Amino acid sequence: LTATQEGNYNGTEGISALPFNGIILAHSNESEWVTFRNNKNNEAFLDRVYIVKVPYCLRISEEIKIYEKLLNHSELTHAPCAPGTLETLSRFSILSRLKEPENSSIYSKMRVYDGESLKDTDP
Structure with a gap:
């Protein structure tokens, strides 16, 4: 102060x-x-505080980019990583941030947030 x-x-x-x-x-x-x-x-x-609320990332594609950036700027940049690992980690992280919808599945909600169109596949 x-x-x-x-x-x-x-x-x-x-x-x-x-x-x-x-x-x-x-x-x-x-x-x-x-x-x-x-x-x-x-x-x-x-009296001197200004609050800036920063939302969580809710798009799988953006979460993957965050993990890729973290890996590329770390000592793990050349470490082997199984195919689909970052996508699975991203899906898990996003699902942990979502609330279960009443009229659909949480997985559908995650896909919609990522920009997918679920027309004709989810009520």
Whole structure:
């Protein structure tokens, strides 16, 4: 809080105040955010908070690209990977983020979110 108000940050290790001209980014899951928000000691912070909700990826094709990017920029870039592994992992991840629909299957919902047309195949 001092950094944003006074424009400096008091370092550790016996270092004097460091100049600060920036923003502070943080992330949290919903339950931790609610706990933080409901704590009266955090009122000064809450006046300075801007919430940006970032949704989960719900497309299999995009999830595969995320995993490919992570693998290509890691030490596993040349490691063998069985065919269909990333697609299976992506499907599993997407299914864990979806709620079961009342009038269809969760698998159909996943396919529709990925851009497939299920006309004539799913009620």
